[in-house]
Amino acid sequence: AKDSGKDNFRFYTPSMNEVFSRHMLLEKGLREALKNNELELYYQPKIHIITGQVVGFEALIRWNHPYLGLVSPAEFIPLAEETGLIIPIGKWVLRSACLQARIWQQQGYSFVKMAVNLSVVQFQDEGLISEIIRVLAETGLAHDSLELEITEGISIDDNQSFLAKLIELKALGIRISIDDFGKGYSSLSYLQKLPIDTLKIDKSFIQGMTSEKGIDLVEAILTIGHQLNLTIVAEGVEEPSQLEMLRRLGCDELQGYLFSKPIPAEAVEEKLIELGQ
Ligand code: C2E
Ligand code: CA
Ligand code: CA
Ligand code: CA
Numbered sequence: 001a002k003d004s005g006k007d008n009f010r011f012y013t014p015s016m017n018e019v020f021s022r023h024m025l026l027e028k029g030l031r032e033a034l035k036n037n038e039l040e041l042y043y044q045p046k047i048h049i050i051t052g053q054v055v056g057f058e059a060l061i062r063w064n065h066p067y068l069g070l071v072s073p074a075e076f077i078p079l080a081e082e083t084g085l086i087i088p089i090g091k092w093v094l095r096s097a098c099l100q101a102r103i104w105q106q107q108g109y110s111f112v113k114m115a116v117n118l119s120v121v122q123f124q125d126e127g128l129i130s131e132i133i134r135v136l137a138e139t140g141l142a143h144d145s146l147e148l149e150i151t152e153g154i155s156i157d158d159n160q161s162f163l164a165k166l167i168e169l170k171a172l173g174i175r176i177s178i179d180d181f182g183k184g185y186s187s188l189s190y191l192q193k194l195p196i197d198t199l200k201i202d203k204s205f206i207q208g209m210t211s212e213k214g215i216d217l218v219e220a221i222l223t224i225g226h227q228l229n230l231t232i233v234a235e236g237v238e239e240p241s242q243l244e245m246l247r248r249l250g251c252d253e254l255q256g257y258l259f260s261k262p263i264p265a266e267a268v269e270e271k272l273i274e275l276g277q
Contacts, residue, residue, distance in 0.1 A: 026071065026075070030085050033089075034088060038066070039092065040264065041059045041265070043058070043262060043263060044262040044263070045255070045271065045272075046253045048253055054111065054275060055253060056111070056112060056113030056114060056115060058115040059096070059116050060262045084121075090118065090122045091131055094135050095139070100265055101139075102141045109272070113146075113175070114141070115147040115177065116148055119151075120150070120151070129165060143172055144175060146174050147175035147177050149179040149200065152179075152184030163193065176194065177198035177199070177200060178194070178196055179200050182204075183204065191224070197230065198232070198233060199221070199231070200234075201221055201232065201235065203235045204236075205217060206237055207236065209245055218245075222249050222251060232251050232252050233252065234246050236257075237254045237255065242256075243258060
């Protein structure tokens with residue numbers, strides 16, 4: 001128990017069960033992260049496979065934790081989803097990315113398509129669509145400059161409101177992209193039911209192009225996607241040989257360390273020059 005009176009100040013010695021696990025430390029910290037300005041967006045370019053032009057960027061969140069250092073979104077996004085913090089964090093991501101895209105457009109980078117990752121948990125928020133409309137209006141970003149990347153993982157049959165919201169977003173002219181395509185269990189039913197523009201082939205399939213079977217699989221995804229008039233993006237492109245193969249197979253856009261890692265906004269201009277834009 002806490003002693004009263006300032007003369008009784010004692011050094012705090014944590015007992016075993018008071019020692020925070022990393023999980024608890026992260027959860028506690030995440031509540032403060034937004035307010036303390038510890039979150040930042042990095043941007044990774046998407047390259048048109050034929051022209052080599054940068055056609056857009058994907059915003060990827062970073063968390064600079066005061067003592068843990070850089071924490072991966074792969075670790076803290078699931079935590080944000082569990083705790084509901086993904087709602088305010090997701091709003092911040094959306095607003096910041098749209099604002100940045102608008103700034104780049106005003107600087108003359110008229111091509112910028114900005115992709116933002118959206119958690120399925122954000123679709124449970126009844127305010128999602130009005131928030132997106134408000135952010136686009138306030139930042140002045142055109143609806144078709146925004147692309148929402150959605151990861152498969154929920155069954156659409158069990159979630160009609162998810163589907164209804166996607167249809168509404170699509171009707172507003174916002175682009176919809178299926179992320180990590182091929183990894184989830186419901187890939188093909190997503191293609192049939194969702195109003196999508198873009199497929200992102202999961203990087204595990206790009207890494208798998210070292211075998212004949214792996215190449216055939218990517219080719220098959222491209223065939224299905226193009227049959228459905230979708231733009232196909234390959235993610236995780238690291239090797240020139242992968243670029244060569246994807247070009248031969250007719251993929252549309254590329255993303256990966258071969259061109260650029262995700263970088264802070266301040267580094268984008270220099271990267272564009274380096275990429276010959
Ligand atoms: P994702 O959306 O599939 O993003 C692609 C991940 O692959 C990113 O990891 C990116 O840095 C990484 N990557 C890009 N190029 C390469 C490459 O050539 N090789 C390899 N090995 N990796 C590459 P990151 O930034 O750590 O993000 C991990 C995941 O966290 C994302 O996967 C996404 O699901 C989630 N995430 C990131 N930012 C946000 C966000 O703002 N909101 C939500 N809801 N999720 C986010
Ligand atoms: Ca993504
Ligand atoms: Ca992915
Ligand atoms: Ca073959």
